[in-house]
Amino acid sequence: MLGRLKPWQRVLFLVLGILIGLWSAIPIAWMLITSLKPQEAIRTSDLVFSFTPTLENYRNLFFGGNRAGSFLVNSLLVSIISTFIALALGSLAGYGMAHWRSRHKKDVSFWILSTRMAPIAAVIVPLFVMFRIAGLVNTIPGLILACLTFNLPFAIWLMNAFFHQVPRSIEEAALVDGCSKMRAFWNVALPVTRPGLITTAVLCLVFAWNDYAFASSLGGPQTSTLPMAAGALVTQSGIDWGLLCALGIVIALPMLIAGLAVRRHLVTGLSLGAVTGE
Numbered sequence: 001m002l003g004r005l006k007p008w009q010r011v012l013f014l015v016l017g018i019l020i021g022l023w024s025a026i027p028i029a030w031m032l033i034t035s036l037k038p039q040e041a042i043r044t045s046d047l048v049f050s051f052t053p054t055l056e057n058y059r060n061l062f063f064g065g066n067r068a069g070s071f072l073v074n075s076l077l078v079s080i081i082s083t084f085i086a087l088a089l090g091s092l093a094g095y096g097m098a099h100w101r102s103r104h105k106k107d108v109s110f111w112i113l114s115t116r117m118a119p120i121a122a123v124i125v126p127l128f129v130m131f132r133i134a135g136l137v138n139t140i141p142g143l144i145l146a147c148l149t150f151n152l153p154f155a156i157w158l159m160n161a162f163f164h165q166v167p168r169s170i171e172e173a174a175l176v177d178g179c180s181k182m183r184a185f186w187n188v189a190l191p192v193t194r195p196g197l198i199t200t201a202v203l204c205l206v207f208a209w210n211d212y213a214f215a216s217s218l219g220g221p222q223t224s225t226l227p228m229a230a231g232a233l234v235t236q237s238g239i240d241w242g243l244l245c246a247l248g249i250v251i252a253l254p255m256l257i258a259g260l261a262v263r264r265h266l267v268t269g270l271s272l273g274a275v276t277g278e
Helices: 007-035 039-043 056-063 068-099 105-117 120-134 140-164 168-176 181-192 194-210 213-218 226-232 241-261 263-272
Strands: none
Touching: 007 241, 039 241, 056 068, 056 241, 068 105, 068 140, 068 181, 068 194, 068 226, 068 241, 105 140, 120 140, 120 213, 140 194, 140 213, 168 181, 181 194, 194 241, 213 226, 226 241, 241 263
16 A cells, blocks of 8 residues: 555655654653652652662552552452453354344344443443342353453454454365364454454453453442552552552553554454355
């Protein structure tokens, strides 16, 4: 596409790309620098660029009574388990939707997607009532189930789009060779949609990892996640910017690394699912 652009258009795209990159990178870089500053360099009213980097803020975050370690474990459990379940069930349901022949297929597909389109604020109260009756408030399984209410419909819709791109001739050849429908799904369809699986997993993982609404409404002291820890650092006595920036890096860094590690598959998966088919 860029090869068909005029020189001034290429320069414009380059400038816009640099500006967008700086807009995204500068806050993260500033947060990282602040997290490595000693307290005296943070509390001063002057801009301090010359300082000896220290891990004091990270040590205080995890070993200074802030319970960030338990918050990290809770975040890992909720995000990884909910993503795995959403990916497993979403792949099966998406494969079934892609092969389902019915005049109600579009209606069902839209209904599944509409459950993901609803704002979280609209479902918090009904979910809280149901979770309280079921005894799931302030529990890790409750937070996992809450994340699934949004991640699972999204995974079904996205994997349905990916499975639509799999050539039917490949699966038909596997069935002719004696494969069952389940074996054709496992050995043929899933490997072909690997970029789609990675894309779906990363997007579900990011949502669960960054969730604050469900964690604050359905969680509690024993099930607080890392986003909840940020609010605990803002007290009446002030804000500990060193700890807050260190926590921000701990929250952002895993998702940043995951995105960079699978960026090739992520771009391929997003472009693969751009056309949903029937």
